[in-house]
Amino acid sequence: MHRRGEHRRRLHLTRAIIAAAVGLAGVAAAGPASAAPPYETEGSLDSIAFTETTVASGSEARLDATWSLPDNPATPAGFVLPLPSGLQGLTDAFPLLAPDGAEMGHCEVSATELVCDIDSGYIAAHPLNISGTFNFWVQVQTTVAQDSRVDYVFGDVSAAVTVQASDTPCTVDCDFPGRESEKTGVLDRATGEISWSVKIAAPVEGMAGGEEIVVSDAPGSNHALLPDRTTVWQAPGLIVYPNNVEGPGEWTENPDAEVSPDGGDVSFTAQEGHFYDVTFVTRVSDGGVQGTYTNDATITVDGVATTVAASVLRQGGGGTGIGDDVARFSITKAVTGPAADVDVPEFTGRYSVRTPDGDVLDGDFSVSADETWTSADFPEDSVVHLSETAPAALPGIDWTTAEFSVNDFVLRGGESTPVTLTNGSALALGTFVVSKRVVGDGAVLLPDDRDFTVNYTYPAGPGYPAGSGSIEVPADGTPSESPALPVGATVELSEETPQAVDGTVWGDAEFSASSVTIARAETPTVLLTNSLTATDPGTDPGTDPGTDPVTDPGTDPVTDPGTDPVTEGALAVTGGGSGLPTLLTAGLLLSAGIALLAVRALRRRAALA
Template sequence: MLARTIAAILGAAGLALGAATPAAAAPPYATTASVNSIQFTESEVVSGREARLAGSWSLPDNPSAPAGFVVDLPSGLQGLTDSFTLDAPGGETMGTCVVTATQVVCDIDSTYIAENPLGLSGTFEFWANVTTSVRENTATTYDFGDVTAVVTVTPSPDLCTENCAFPGRDTIKEGFYNRDANQIDWYIKPAVPASGMAGGQLVTIVDILGPQQLILNEAPAVIEVMATNEIVTSELGSQSPGNWHPLPSADLTISPDNTTVSFTTRQGFYYELHIVTQVLDGGTLGTYGNSAEVTVGGDEPVEINATVVRQGGGGTGIGESVGRFAITKSVNGPAALVEDLTYTGSYTITLPDSTTQNGTFSVANGATWTSPDFPRDSTVQLIENDPAAPPSISWIGHTFSVNNFALLGGTQTDVTLTNESELATGAFEASKVITGGAAGLVPDDATFTLLYSYPEGPGFPAGSGSLELPASGETVSSPPLPVTASVTLTELTPPVYPGFTWGTATISPATFTIDSTETATSTVTNDTVLPAVPHAPAPTAAPAAVVPPAAGSLATTGGSKMAIPASAGLLLVLAGAALRRARRNPSAP
């Protein structure tokens, strides 16, 4: 599983790193570039170690293709296998180089030569192992054919002529970059006296990874503790532990994340932990760090740090006869949220002979448009057309970071075109109308909550809010809303008041679109409904006692006295409602 994960990561890194693909060198050339200089980047180099060299090259004007150059490495230098590109200032690849143990071979791109035929030149750098052996600091001349490089070669640290016995060592850590596999071999060596470590000590090493690394622990073993009880003498006379052998895995305790390794020492032995980390970015970072904490027995932990440099080459190049310019678009404000907007404009090039050439450009936000090449010393004038945008966007203005400028030979002039924008806004109005027989029962200070909402649109997110509409019917305006926002209105359920119920509310219109030139007006109508008035039932009189009428009098008939209060209450309610309606709308009949 780990191997598949690493393969996927490295596959992605390989896609991002064009330089990781070996260049196809193809001498002989129709035109051979001149190698004008090669020098070591340091004044001193160490015998047996890697050193970086830098050189310069040039081609005659109007060279025939294919063109390039070959550097044969002299005795005493062994190239570190590599490949890299020669990059023009604008990022264009104008050539490729391959480094082998014996040569540096660079091809110049034929298309680039055709477009930039004059003043072609550049630089390159590469790494080589210094195989020259010296016993003292020695000024050494390396002959590359047309040019030479002089540097002081210092003896290898392993060179020893006296007092060469192994003196013991402090805790150290060192690493070596494997460029073929993009892996780093790290060695962590606990402190040890000349006679070796005491027996029975528990050694715990915690490795602390730097960025863009992953510890490998799959067969063949790449986490191992090497041990020896032998001291060997190198060809250069120095003594150090040697004839290493790995401890059995049963003697090691390795944490699940592979970062911590523990083992127990034997008397008189020397130890070092070897781990391998996979570089996850294909070498782009360049310098890779790693730390470790080493604890021996009951001693305090010792922290050590180390770095490794991926020794890769690189190069540059440009044709001096022409220049170009590049326009990068930057949009500020809500227009930056609108996708698929294209910004256009025109340019006028005044050539050195005073003739002019015209052209157009088209670029999206965050993108860069690059001009064709024009003769150096040409003058450039830029104009942007009025940008197109949805109605929700209002343009404030635009600026070129530089305009009316001269093109320099072999140089790209970078221009930033910035557009400022703001949101175009409008509003709507709403008012309340109360109808029905109980309209007068609604309190004069009553308010009704109207909700509005709209989905996201070009340059603006979704939004919502509310308005409080007074019962008096006064018009209320919304805050500024984005033009083209599609607004939907709803009303919260009105408060409950005694004496009536609410009928169906009507919002007209309930949906509309915000416009910058016309204010939408909506009316929210609420109907009031009085309760039905029940008819008073006829009273039922108790049977009257039969009393003989007095002589000469009439009989008394039964009648209802309860109907009078009910009728009077209804008349009072209706009178109050009429009074409130008259006060809210004096013109009503």
């Protein structure tokens, strides 16, 4: 039979061994990678494709993919890629490397899914345009009766490949043609062990018998022999496999073979009609970093040496990732003083960003009290200068200070620099003035040092509470000024009842304005008028109203009323005969009254001056 049949048999056996190894690896690795952590931000798979256009059913295939995260992702962030039916992952773990070689993420492959975690620290430093690539290996388990195009769906994207039929019955050149010396290897990804199989050449009839055979193994770098795993296998003849391919079969371990203590050398004597394989096992010592592992073997049959070599590619995945090194800043608005209690319009200002390349990027910001404005992203190491536009004027409040907590600062990559802009404020203040005027015929009796109490009240207003107080206003008309009060306050005025003045009665108080509004540029002036009335306006307020101002009213103002006002014993005067004394008395009273009125008038003028 043709050698093609043996080649197919070997391919079939190799696939079977790999499938078994992968299955065990998947079982071993499914635990730690089966549950992805809960992600605040899920990445997206943007594309995926097979590196080969055609793969055989049961063989391994590599997939290349691209991924990305949205800008400013919340952490933890990552993505999970379930594998579709027909593909089984080859257990693996690999880093996602940034351009500088630093690990920015980590991926694990199990039999059923691929899980990638993106490093939170890297995200914080590179929050924008985060994306990358990865590749991993799967076993194609889809079976087809004939070569078929299969589309494997991974969520929103898919990968198509032509799957070749396998294990179909052999119909041409299926007989065993004999074999040449050969070495092959299979890597168990779960354990890191490589099983190397050395096939010893033999004709169709098998060995002649009696040949002295020595096989020495020489592993390459970064993997070493496991001494107790070296085994010599023997098959007594040929069999036909289920796919109708003929080849050596019914393999058993050769109990007579001698193995060196280090497991690197075996020796045995061949039996007639037998076929022989030797298995050496090595273990990878670098975690799979090297990728490709080599192994040579020297086969000596009756002193004739033949060298065979093989290499194993660790079909491991890998990946990359990158994000932009950018930075930003934020401005939080704080207001102190009375303006903090007032609905203030937005505050505005300007920023100027000078990039490391010397470009100047200017812009505006607008922020309300107790809120935060966040800038766009700028290159790291840019320098930022901030300024504020004068805030909108408020009716009864003055802006005092405006202060940035930091200014002319450098933006650090992956960070947002917080800035607080604080505006201080104070109430605008003003006063009012009250003057006193007293009118009425009792005013002359008011002591000059008498004060009057004027009370005031005002309700709460923008930035200030309700308030009240009093001022003392002198009787002599001197103006009295109030304490400083909030501008815009409407002040209601009232007077306490004045202190009583003997011989007088107070009338109602009258304000020229019963309320005033405190203003910035002017001082409201109020005149408070009080009337004071003498209790007996027909008498001299300076004497006892019950007596005559000159003499006892019971007597004649000149002589005893029982005598003649001229000469005693004169004839009585009838009619107007007694009018002269009366006229004299009236004249005296009139003169005294005029004098008193003049004094009162002088006092009143002094009070009003």
